């Protein structure tokens with residue numbers, strides 16, 4: 001599969017089979033995550049890998065009220081560390097670079113999962129304070145994405161994309 005095929009293969013999956021995700025697969029996803037670029041190579045991220053069903057239930061009940069998350073054998077919560085970028089780049093680092101860096105890490109995880117034949121979904125709609133409390137995050141970390149990971153039976157129809165001419169301008 002070439003890269004464009006992989007990028008186009010990835011799609012959001014919102015329902016998973018109980019088949020476990022192996023530790024090796026999780027390690028591969030994490031290796032892909034930390035291969036992402038980051039401003040000044042600050043790597044302002046931390047990844048929580050959650051398989052504890054009680055914690056997953058709390059997340060769905062109190063933070064990310066999207067029940068399909070409960071079907072995923074693994075959740076990866078991607079956190080940004082704004083202070084790490086901020087200490088070198090000030091406000092731009094703390095409010096922009098660290099979010100761009102973690103977004104790059106998220107996309108690497110999603111693409112790697114697609115390459116492994118696993119499904120994922122980038123979930124950003126959650127109560128940050130509640131999630132921070134459930135995971136007992138240090139104040140230095142800001143949770144930015146919840147990524148359910150798992151095997152799946154069938155993918156939904158692909159979501160359409162805006163036409164190229166609407167989103168691209170060539171400046172020649």
Ligand SMILES: Cc1cc2nc3c(=O)[nH]c(=O)nc-3n(C[C@H](O)[C@H](O)[C@H](O)COP(=O)(O)O)c2cc1C
Pocket residue numbers: 010011012013014066121122123124125126158159
């Ligand atoms: C920043 C961000 C936040 C998102 N939050 C959610 C979410 O909370 N729940 C969800 O089901 N999908 C979420 N999505 C997935 C989008 O709905 C999805 O990527 C989009 O509809 C395109 O579909 P595709 O991923 O299948 O290509 C999010 C995506 C991004 C990039």
